[in-house]
Amino acid sequence: GDMRDKNLLRQLFSEFEIDAVIHFAGLKSVGESVNNPIKYWEFNLGSTLCLMKIMQKFCCNCLVFSSSATIYDSSINKRIEENSKIKPINSYGNTKLAIETLIKDIFLSSKSLWKMANLRYFNPIGAHESGLIGEDPKGEPNNIFPLILRVASKKINKLEIFGNDWPTHDGTGIRDYIHVEDLAEGHIKALDFLFKNQSQIINLNLGTGLGTSVLELIRTFEKVTNIEIPFAYSPRRIGDSPSVVADNSLAKEILGWNPKKNIADMCNDGWKWQSYNPNGY
Ligand code: UFG
Numbered sequence: 304g305d306m307r308d309k310n311l312l313r314q315l316f317s318e319f320e321i322d323a324v325i326h327f328a329g330l331k332s333v334g335e336s337v338n339n340p341i342k343y344w345e346f347n348l349g350s351t352l353c354l355m356k357i358m359q360k361f362c363c364n365c366l367v368f369s370s371s372a373t374i375y376d377s378s379i380n381k382r383i384e385e386n387s388k389i390k391p392i393n394s395y396g397n398t399k400l401a402i403e404t405l406i407k408d409i410f411l412s413s414k415s416l417w418k419m420a421n422l423r424y425f426n427p428i429g430a431h432e433s434g435l436i437g438e439d440p441k442g443e444p445n446n447i448f449p450l451i452l453r454v455a456s457k458k459i460n461k462l463e464i465f466g467n468d469w470p471t472h473d474g475t476g477i478r479d480y481i482h483v484e485d486l487a488e489g490h491i492k493a494l495d496f497l498f499k500n501q502s503q504i505i506n507l508n509l510g511t512g513l514g515t516s517v518l519e520l521i522r523t524f525e526k527v528t529n530i531e532i533p534f535a536y537s538p539r540r541i542g543d544s545p546s547v548v549a550d551n552s553l554a555k556e557i558l559g560w561n562p563k564k565n566i567a568d569m570c571n572d573g574w575k576w577q578s579y580n581p582n583g584y
Contacts, residue, residue: 306350309357316361323365323418323497325490326354329398333373333542334445336395347398348405355409364502366406367493370421372479372510374400377544384550385423385506392542403506410504417504418497425479425510425549427486429569430576437576439583447517448480448569452577455530462532464517466539469546475517477546479510482564482572492558510549511562524570 304311306328315321329347330336336343358366375383376390391397403421410417428448430437440449453459467474489509497503515523521532554560564572 307346307353309353312353312357313360316357316363321361321363323367323494324354324358324363325367325369325494326351327369329369331395332445333393333395336398337393340394340397343394343398344401347395348401351402351405355405359409364416365418365494365497367420367422367490367497368402368406370403370423370506371396371399372423372425372508372547372549374403374423375547377547380546382512382548382550383508385508385553407504415502418500418502419504420493420497421504421506422489422493423506423508423549424486425481425508425547427483428480429482429484429564429572431484432568432572432575434572434575434579437573437580439580447478447520448573451521451524451532452573454532454534455524455528455574456577456581460533462521462534463537464534465537465543467536469539471516471545473516473518476543477514477516477548479513479548480515480520480566480569481509481511481562482569484572485509485511485562485564489554489558489560489562492560496558505557507554507557508549508551509554510551512549512551514546514548515566520566520570523566524574527567527570528574530574 328350330343372383373396374389374391376388379387389400391400406419406421410419438449444450450462454462464475466476469476471477486509493507521534525532
């Protein structure tokens with residue numbers, strides 16, 4: 304269903320006894336958000352407003368929200384902490400920050416009632432290890448991992464690497480890739496934590512704390528799958544930064560969460576999904 308549909312939400316909350324909500328729904332293409340900000344504000348903010356109204360009405364006071372590392376100032380040159388500078392640079396990031404602000408305002412209006420967690424994702428990739436659940440992008444993807452999968456399955460000829468002149472060890476951009484299963488486990492742990500503790504609002508980084516360059520990601524993918532990924536260098540992409548890596552110590556400490564899967568697992572499981580489902584769902 305569409306989360307902006309108040310009647311649908313009312314019906315769901317009437318029919319089921321809902322104790323908590325994990326709010327994943329949202330549009331997430333950075334480029335599209337810059338070209339169509341109204342759509343992003345309408346979908347991302349509109350749906351959350353609808354949800355929060357219904358949660359309040361039905362006294363459902365526990366929320367885990369899918370936020371994003373994109374809200375941070377990406378020019379920060381060290382591991383990003385939860386209290387690092389916030390400075391989104393595109394409409395997508397602005398909507399994620401606005402939702403966090405909305406959630407905080409709601410918390411402050413009734414501090415003894417709400418239990419809320421903003422989970423700030425770094426770069427989730429991979430698929431469920433069964434190969435049965437994975438990402439099926441609509442239209443042309445612009446994130447690196449689905450593009451690697453398209454090159455591997457010969458749907459496109461080569462990968463464009465945006466810049467080999469970044470101030471990193473091999474000149475390509477560094478990101479904190481996290482296996483989607485570790486990310487999913489972070490949500491369950493966050494929910495458990497909220498259920499067991501006093502009302503509060505917390506912000507948590509979900510990343511591995513490890514940086515991987517574009518070249519390292521490609522090389523690992525090639526090694527794990529035995530498939531060559533042809534690539535060419537092109538100029539830096541506007542708005543990109545050299546390195547974005549999480550300080551994940553707070554999530555580890557508070558949730559007792561520990562991401563277990565490495566880049567090879569992410570590549571292996573992502574490729575399993577792609578080869579079992581060459582045309583998506
Ligand atoms: N890259 C390429 N070629 C491509 C696509 C990406 O070289 O065709 C590079 C980028 O320059 C960057 C890295 O691969 O160095 C990762 O790029 P992605 O587009 O996959 O991811 P981003 O880090 O740019 O952004 C992602 C999500 C955002 C999220 C952000 C959090 O797309 O939604 O991580 O930091 F907010």
